[in-house]
Amino acid sequence: MIHTLPDTFEAAPDCLQGKNILVTGAGDGIGRAAALTYARHGATVVLLGKTVEKLEAVYDEIEASGGPQPAIYPLHLNGAVFKDYEDLRDTLEKEFGALHGLLHNASVLGERKAIGQTSVDSWNEVMQVNVNAQFMLTRSLLPIMDIPDTASVIFTSSSVGRTGRAYWGAYAVSKFATEGLVQVLADELANTSNIRVNSLNPGATNTAMRRAAYPGESPDTNPMPEEIMPLYLYLMSDASREQTGLQWNAQNT
Numbered sequence: 001m002i003h004t005l006p007d008t009f010e011a012a013p014d015c016l017q018g019k020n021i022l023v024t025g026a027g028d029g030i031g032r033a034a035a036l037t038y039a040r041h042g043a044t045v046v047l048l049g050k051t052v053e054k055l056e057a058v059y060d061e062i063e064a065s066g067g068p069q070p071a072i073y074p075l076h077l078n079g080a081v082f083k084d085y086e087d088l089r090d091t092l093e094k095e096f097g098a099l100h101g102l103l104h105n106a107s108v109l110g111e112r113k114a115i116g117q118t119s120v121d122s123w124n125e126v127m128q129v130n131v132n133a134q135f136m137l138t139r140s141l142l143p144i145m146d147i148p149d150t151a152s153v154i155f156t157s158s159s160v161g162r163t164g165r166a167y168w169g170a171y172a173v174s175k176f177a178t179e180g181l182v183q184v185l186a187d188e189l190a191n192t193s194n195i196r197v198n199s200l201n202p203g204a205t206n207t208a209m210r211r212a213a214y215p216g217e218s219p220d221t222n223p224m225p226e227e228i229m230p231l232y233l234y235l236m237s238d239a240s241r242e243q244t245g246l247q248w249n250a251q252n253t
């Protein structure tokens, strides 16, 4: 069953006050919008991504709008090894003590080809960034997410991670793996932890990734990342503290 934003939810301006939230791929697209939105609602945001200039631009935007001072953590998810994630955890623990939210957002599209034509290098890169990095990041951060009385992990899925489609290759398979990780982790944590885990499909959104996947489509066919933020806020705020192991869609269509 697919869930959508409850009609009754309205994000209070300070609904993320006092929360420390890490966003991957925070420099562009949906991750950028999520980082800005979370900061606007009071969160201290850790901006993780691979292009430092993009992260700095988001940092500056948050500072200029008077949000809590964010932090930048440059990391190439395709090259990072587990020690890098442990170092990140140690840094966050030292700087912030605990983490209340983790948005797994960064992904790569890889080659849009038939499985029979997909290069092994492209397959491996997609699996490394979209699956292995998420596992390593989650595994290293769970201890500092278990400290607060409630914490939220959001994994970003896709419609091709729920029903397979020709020529979506490693990307689709990586999103199926993401759905699997959500189900296994949510089941493990349901009775042992205050950490909730959900899968969020943003739906078609006007970003660089969407434009690369559909070069013939007029970009303004789709909503901008800012328009799909209500569900991102709901799943990160305490309003969703009872929700775990579920699949969510940010758009109704």
Ligand code: NAP
Binding pocket: 024, 025, 026, 027, 028, 029, 030, 031, 048, 049, 050, 051, 054, 075, 076, 077, 078, 079, 104, 105, 106, 107, 108, 129, 156, 157, 158, 159, 201, 202, 203, 204, 205, 206, 207, 208, 209, 210
């Ligand atoms: P995007 O515009 O391409 O942004 C992706 C972000 O991930 C960028 O900030 C990028 O950093 C970062 N990233 C990519 N590879 C990385 C790496 N190796 N290490 C660190 N960061 C890396 O994509 P988007 O459309 O916002 O997508 C966000 C999420 O939504 C993805 O999980 C995607 O699968 C999902 N999604 C999107 C749509 C859609 O229509 N847009 C639909 C369904 C699902 P740089 O900018 O520095 O490269």
